Amino acid sequence: MVYCTPWEPGYDTKKIVAKKMACWVDLLGVDPMMDRLGRDMMESLGPVIQMAGVTQSEDGKFANVRGCVLLDMTKPLPTILRLRMNQVSKKVKIKYDQLPDACFSCQERGHIARYCTKATVTSWNLVVNLLTD
Structure with a gap:
C-alpha cells in the first residue's frame, strides 16, 4: 500500500x-x-x-x-x-x-488481537472465546 x-x-x-x-x-x-x-x-x-x-x-x-x-x-x-x-x-x-490484519480488540489495522499491546484481559478473553467456539 x-x-x-x-x-x-x-x-x-x-x-x-x-x-x-x-x-x-x-x-x-x-x-x-x-x-x-x-x-x-x-x-x-x-x-x-x-x-x-x-x-x-x-x-x-x-x-x-x-x-x-x-x-x-x-x-x-x-x-x-x-x-x-x-x-x-x-x-x-x-x-x-x-x-492488512485487523485487530478486533483495539480496532486498529496491522496486527491481530493475539499480539495487541493495547488489549485488556477482558477483551482478549472475548476474542479467544469467539475464535475457539
Missing part, C-alpha cells in the same frame, strides 16, 4: 492511518441470475474503481464477481452480503485481497 502525505519536520510515520484503501474484492457464490447486479453489489461496499468481471462455476450453479473497490477503513468490513430478490434472501461471501 502506498500512502502519500505532505512531509513536516518531526513527522511520525507510526501515526499514519489510511482512511480509504483500494482493494480487490471477490463476491463468492452469487446466483447466476444475479450476476448482472455485480456492480451494484460492489457499490454497497464502496465506490467501484474497476470491475474485473464474472466467472461461472463449472456446473453453472454459481458465479464469482470481482472488482476493485475504494473501502472505508474506518468502518468494519462485512464478510457476508445479504441479497434479496423476489422475496428470496441469499448470502454471498466477501473475500478481500491482501488487506
Whole structure:
C-alpha cells in the first residue's frame, strides 16, 4: 500500500492511518441470475474503481464477481452480503485481497488481537472465546 502525505519536520510515520484503501474484492457464490447486479453489489461496499468481471462455476450453479473497490477503513468490513430478490434472501461471501490484519480488540489495522499491546484481559478473553467456539 502506498500512502502519500505532505512531509513536516518531526513527522511520525507510526501515526499514519489510511482512511480509504483500494482493494480487490471477490463476491463468492452469487446466483447466476444475479450476476448482472455485480456492480451494484460492489457499490454497497464502496465506490467501484474497476470491475474485473464474472466467472461461472463449472456446473453453472454459481458465479464469482470481482472488482476493485475504494473501502472505508474506518468502518468494519462485512464478510457476508445479504441479497434479496423476489422475496428470496441469499448470502454471498466477501473475500478481500491482501488487506492488512485487523485487530478486533483495539480496532486498529496491522496486527491481530493475539499480539495487541493495547488489549485488556477482558477483551482478549472475548476474542479467544469467539475464535475457539
